[in-house]
Amino acid sequence: MSPISQLLRLLLLLLTPMWLSLAVEGLGLHGSLMSGLRRTPQIDSALAPPTGWRERSYLAANPDVVAAIRSGQASSGYAHYVQHGRAEGRTGGFVELGKEPAKAVPPAKAATRPAAAQPAVSQPVASPAPAVPAAPVPAVKPDPRDDAAPAQPVSFQPAARSGTQRPDAQRPEAQRRVERIRTANGGDGLRVVLDLDQDPRYETPVRRPDGRLEVRLPGTLWQAAPSGRLPATALGYRAERDGGGTRLLFSDEDGAGEDDAKGGAVRLLAVSTLAPDKDRGHRLVIDVALPSMAKAERARTAGGR
Structure with missing residues (x-):
């Protein structure tokens, strides 16, 4: 083998990693491959949170869940609770009876929350107003009979032709x-x-x-x-x-x-x-x-x- 061919072969071996790196970045496969290596198995988050679930309280009580959501390891606090939190005994997602009363959400804030995270609130039924008795109608004096005094003349009632x-x-x-x-x-x-x-x-x-x-x-x-x-x-x-x-x-x-x-x-x-x-x-x-x-x-x- 000639020295020139050996030199080209060595140069090809040295530049192969750089070519592979450029090809991966050009095709957009680097991020997906690396995220696939770091990402944990997908969590089924299609299930909507049940009535009474408090997403903010759960995230406030578990800061590590917030970090997991940011890194892509969990899609929501409720998904983390179903996957890990329930088995680990984490609290804050549901109201614990006898410990903390439910806090009413102000109307302005409730309107900005996502529709899927808002619990259904039953509207109070307005009680019917008490019936007010009608005012008594004064008695009307009967008109005179035909053979009595002359009837009181009334104004003429114009009517269309x-x-x-x-x-x-x-x-x-x-x-x-x-x-x-x-x-x-x-x-x-x-x-x-x-x-x-x-x-x-x-x-x-x-x-x-x-x-x-x-x-x-x-x-x-x-x-x-x-x-x-x-x-x-x-x-x-x-x-x-x-x-x-x-x-x-x-x-x-x-x-x-x-x-x-x-x-x-x-x-x-x-x-x-x-x-x-x-x-x-x-x-x-x-x-x-x-x-x-x-x-x-x-x-x-x-x-x-």
């Missing part, structure tokens, strides 16, 4: 129903009473150019006789369908044809409502004055002179 009627008033179950039309004593003129199954709803009565008095009842169905003349009076009426409600027209049958300028129109005196009372239900009271009534009164006055 048929074109702008509310949807709830157009439904059959929400509509009011006039069950009967009659007369009653009381007032200065002629009192007309409408009996309804619900509280009345009406618009401001108006006098038409032909002398008739028009009363609109929005959201109201007419179930009485559609037209006629009230008994023992000269007042005639006619009920017409008005969109989702009823239009009621009053006229003086004995004064028909008289000039409106001479007082031949039906005149409104008052409109009021009465609440249910004993055997009477909801009522709409309309007081009117008829030209024929004034004419008859003048004739009686002239005859008595």
Whole structure:
């Protein structure tokens, strides 16, 4: 063998460790090989800590466990306890009965702890508040009867016309129903009473150019006789369908044809409502004055002179 080949062989033997070291570091195998030599067998840490486990207390009572976690020998304090601490009789992980009361964790700190390490805390059930007795309702004075003194007039209740009627008033179950039309004593003129199954709803009565008095009842169905003349009076009426409600027209049958300028129109005196009372239900009271009534009164006055 020539001296040159021997020199190359010696040089190759001397540089082999350095080449191996460079190859290991280039492939990233040095750290994994060395850590594999130093690392202890893997500890099964997939098991979540049970309720009542105190990770911080266990680490505070066992400083060497902290060092083992930092070096990678243990994944957590509970894993160390399962692997070694329980057999070695280490304390601090669970509350020992009769020695140390459980310390409440402040809410701010409990929110920063990992979800797996927070023990389940049962929320207290709020007791129902004691029932407060309702205040007594003052007694309501009943409304006067139909044949008593004139009913107290109320402010007119404006309601939408048929074109702008509310949807709830157009439904059959929400509509009011006039069950009967009659007369009653009381007032200065002629009192007309409408009996309804619900509280009345009406618009401001108006006098038409032909002398008739028009009363609109929005959201109201007419179930009485559609037209006629009230008994023992000269007042005639006619009920017409008005969109989702009823239009009621009053006229003086004995004064028909008289000039409106001479007082031949039906005149409104008052409109009021009465609440249910004993055997009477909801009522709409309309007081009117008829030209024929004034004419008859003048004739009686002239005859008595």
